[in-house]
Amino acid sequence: MERILRVNMTDRTASFEPVPETYRNRAGRWMTSSLVHDEVSPTCHPLGPNNKVIFSPGIVTGTASPTSSRISVGGKSPLTGGIKESNSGTGLGRRLARLGIRALVIEGQPKEKGFWLLKIDAKGAAIEPADAWAGKRLSEVYPALFARFGGKGKVDVCSIGIAGELRMAAAGVCFNDQEGRPSRYAGRGGLGAVLGSKGLKAIVVDDSGAKEVPLADKPTFEQGRKKLADALGEHAITKPKGALNSYGTAVLVNILNEAGGLPTRNFHEGRFEGAAKIAGEAIFAGNKERTGAEVYNHACSPGCVIRCSNTWHRPDGSEHTSCIEYESDWAFGANCGIDNLDQIAELNLLCNDFGLDTIEIGGTLAVAAEGGVWRFGDGVRAIELLHEIGKGTPLGRILGNGAVVTGRTFGVCRVPHVKGQNMPAYEPRAIKGIGMTYAVSPMGADHTAGYTIAPEILGVSGKLDPLNPDKAELARNFQYATAFVDSTGHCLFIAFAILDIASGFEGTVEECNGVLGTAWTMADVARIGKEILDLERDFNRDAGFTAQDDRLPEFMRSEPLPPHNTVWDIADVELDRVFGA
Amino acid sequence: MSIEVRLHGTLAATRPGLRAGDPFPVELSGDATVADLVAALTLAPEDAHLVIVNGRILHDRAAVLAEGDRVGLFPPTGGG
Numbered sequence: 001m002e003r004i005l006r007v008n009m010t011d012r013t014a015s016f017e018p019v020p021e022t023y024r025n026r027a028g029r030w031m032t033s034s035l036v037h038d039e040v041s042p043t044c045h046p047l048g049p050n051n052k053v054i055f056s057p058g059i060v061t062g063t064a065s066p067t068s069s070r071i072s073v074g075g076k077s078p079l080t081g082g083i084k085e086s087n088s089g090t091g092l093g094r095r096l097a098r099l100g101i102r103a104l105v106i107e108g109q110p111k112e113k114g115f116w117l118l119k120i121d122a123k124g125a126a127i128e129p130a131d132a133w134a135g136k137r138l139s140e141v142y143p144a145l146f147a148r149f150g151g152k153g154k155v156d157v158c159s160i161g162i163a164g165e166l167r168m169a170a171a172g173v174c175f176n177d178q179e180g181r182p183s184r185y186a187g188r189g190g191l192g193a194v195l196g197s198k199g200l201k202a203i204v205v206d207d208s209g210a211k212e213v214p215l216a217d218k219p220t221f222e223q224g225r226k227k228l229a230d231a232l233g234e235h236a237i238t239k240p241k242g243a244l245n246s247y248g249t250a251v252l253v254n255i256l257n258e259a260g261g262l263p264t265r266n267f268h269e270g271r272f273e274g275a276a277k278i279a280g281e282a283i284f285a286g287n288k289e290r291t292g293a294e295v296y297n298h299a300c301s302p303g304c305v306i307r308c309s310n311t312w313h314r315p316d317g318s319e320h321t322s323c324i325e326y327e328s329d330w331a332f333g334a335n336c337g338i339d340n341l342d343q344i345a346e347l348n349l350l351c352n353d354f355g356l357d358t359i360e361i362g363g364t365l366a367v368a369a370e371g372g373v374w375r376f377g378d379g380v381r382a383i384e385l386l387h388e389i390g391k392g393t394p395l396g397r398i399l400g401n402g403a404v405v406t407g408r409t410f411g412v413c414r415v416p417h418v419k420g421q422n423m424p425a426y427e428p429r430a431i432k433g434i435g436m437t438y439a440v441s442p443m444g445a446d447h448t449a450g451y452t453i454a455p456e457i458l459g460v461s462g463k464l465d466p467l468n469p470d471k472a473e474l475a476r477n478f479q480y481a482t483a484f485v486d487s488t489g490h491c492l493f494i495a496f497a498i499l500d501i502a503s504g505f506e507g508t509v510e511e512c513n514g515v516l517g518t519a520w521t522m523a524d525v526a527r528i529g530k531e532i533l534d535l536e537r538d539f540n541r542d543a544g545f546t547a548q549d550d551r552l553p554e555f556m557r558s559e560p561l562p563p564h565n566t567v568w569d570i571a572d573v574e575l576d577r578v579f580g581a
Numbered sequence: 582m583s584i585e586v587r588l589h590g591t592l593a594a595t596r597p598g599l600r601a602g603d604p605f606p607v608e609l610s611g612d613a614t615v616a617d618l619v620a621a622l623t624l625a626p627e628d629a630h631l632v633i634v635n636g637r638i639l640h641d642r643a644a645v646l647a648e649g650d651r652v653g654l655f656p657p658t659g660g661g
């Protein structure tokens with residue numbers, strides 16, 4: 001039977017309840033955003049006892065469906081003050097799904113100081129003290145937890161780092177990859193700080209003895225699974241040794257640089273002179289030189305056929321870090337003016353170790369450089385600043401609270417954020433559709449809310465001019481479709497294939513029907529996506545957000561961005577038209 | 582005329598010793614198009630999935646190039 005597991009951190013008790021009828025078909029982002037909307041007071045303090053953190057595996061997570069091991073994490077964000085959904089690839093969601101746990105709700109707050117660990121298995125849930133794991137780097141914590149609980153084949157781990165323990169607004173929620181590395185993150189929005197505020201250091205899930213995820217209609221599921229697998233195997237971006245598998249997401253560095261949309265030195269320019277030195281191709285070439293072999297990427301989570309997750313190796317061939325995503329590469333590279341991959345790798349590793357969102361921290365360092373704390377390009381100093389965060393010094397705690405807090409502290413008015421969340425690696429002045437998405441997404445500036453880069457830059461699912469301002473409909477439709485994909489449990493990267501290959505998208509819907517026994521069609525994708533966005537926007541409205549929060553920062557309207565020398569010129573009424581508010 | 586070309590992804594591997602993103606000049610006749618450039622580089626038309634000329638994405642392979650144009654060529658690519 002499908003259940004919700006509720007863990008009350010006030011008295012450290014756990015209880016199971018059946019999934020209510022209204023939530024029968026909900027999972028992933030649909031489930032986490034529904035529970036946050038229905039159970040969390042929009043005006044509560046994000047770090048107080050009335051906030052909750054919700055985990056939910058997707059609709060098809062735990063089945064044989066390809067690239068479907070994502071988990072959604074939701075709550076009220078201490079970074080934005082609005083609703084947050086952030087998701088990650090991990091085997092942990094798969095194990096929860098096999099245990100019949102559709103949602104895990106962490107609520108309450110202990111009166112006493114301390115940290116605890118939640119262990120979930122077929123027998124139930126148990127909570128034990130975890131003070132011994134606090135204050136340590138995650139590269140120490142994860143191996144120790146695997147050793148204690150039976151190894152990485154048996155359990156998966158979720159943990160916060162020092163940043164979450166210190167309730168910093170840039171703290172993410174860390175999951176292990178298949179090798180047990182603490183490297184996969186539901187990074188954005190500070191949900192790690194919310195777990196820290198509840199004293200929950202780690203979650204360990206063991207699904208030994210669990211049954212297969214039940215299928216309501218096996219033939220329909222199988223038909224859908226095959227259609228999706230065929231699309232992923234066929235599309236040039238998602239196929240084996242295709243773009244994502246060879247060069248990882250960082251292959252985008254050169255593309256955005258050529259297109260003049262690679263934000264450089266705190267969004268002062270759209271091109272970085274060091275782009276070729278930090279791009280995905282340079283990672284591939286550097287690894288080959290240092291290890292003596294071509295290093296293709298790996299799957300971050302079980303059952304992923306796209307396999308985009310990379311590693312970076314030291315000069316002696318040993319592994320330095322995984323994974324240098326495009327966003328992280330850009331955040332510490334172009335946005336900080338650093339063109340040295342070893343320094344970028346170290347910054348990435350430190351974020352993984354301290355439990356930080358790389359996008360927010362890269363953006364924060366850039367704002368700090370603008371405020372005179374350090375000089376753009378000085379990678380050695382950037383690494384020292386990261387250590388300040390890890391040590392929890394006063395300066396470190398300012399930086400760990402993100403770009404807006406840092407900008408305010410150092411008197412910087414050029415902070416590229418929306419709703420308090422720093423912008424990711426696409427320049428809105430050069431790519432208008434993604435700018436509209438940043439502006440209106442209930443999550444704050446977020447590229448994964450609706451990846452309009454596909455048609456605007458990559459020529460996937462259409463060929464649009466990035467500088468054309470007529471993108472309201474695009475920004476709306478992509479957000480609806482994305483909210484649906486985020487609910488299935490699939491990685492958003494299946495979108496490259498299913499947006500171009502119609503049978504792949506049909507297959508994705510059929511798989512859901514096969515699991516749930518529903519009769520959804522393509523029309524239901526937009527209906528469900530809209531329902532999710534409506535819930536999220538409702539929550540934000542009740543938290544005090546207005547249309548004025550759906551705007552980009554002032555400086556983008558007046559400062560032309562080289563090389564196109566364009567400003568942000570989308571009228572506010574156009575932004576309000578996205579959701580028809 | 583001389584065009585400033587950058588090859589990316591797997592396309593760079595077609596020229597030994599070339600690092601993806603490093604520019605090199607290509608000499609073409611005065612009225613050469615994007616398609617002519619792709620042919621001069623001995624690339625198959627479908628390999629150059631994405632063509633960026635002076636920062637603008639060009640989908641029309643018959644577009645005529647001009648002296649000094651900066652052209653980036655990419656195979657099908659995605660990320661996030």
Ligand code: SF4
Nearest residue numbers: 089300304306308491
């Ligand atoms: S496509 Fe990449 S990020 Fe997505 S699940 Fe696979 S390895 Fe992880």
